[in-house]
Amino acid sequence: MDYEYAPLRLPSNVDRVTATAQLAIQAEFSGWELARVQLFRDGTRQVMLRRRVQNTPQSAPQPGFSL
Numbered sequence: 001m002d003y004e005y006a007p008l009r010l011p012s013n014v015d016r017v018t019a020t021a022q023l024a025i026q027a028e029f030s031g032w033e034l035a036r037v038q039l040f041r042d043g044t045r046q047v048m049l050r051r052r053v054q055n056t057p058q059s060a061p062q063p064g065f066s067l
Helices: 016-030
Strands: 003-010 033-039 045-052
Antiparallel strands (some): 003 045
């Protein structure tokens, strides 16, 4: 299986509940799943989302978050 990845950096002022809600919305409506999360000392989070590559000529845009 081939996957496409979307790296995201969440700022330190985004709390865990807000981040979870935004990621759940992307998972439900855009097919993304959580691949990895790294929490840094400064409070930022590096999130890696992935989804299966579809064999359609037009791929959906990467997730846009408004946090």
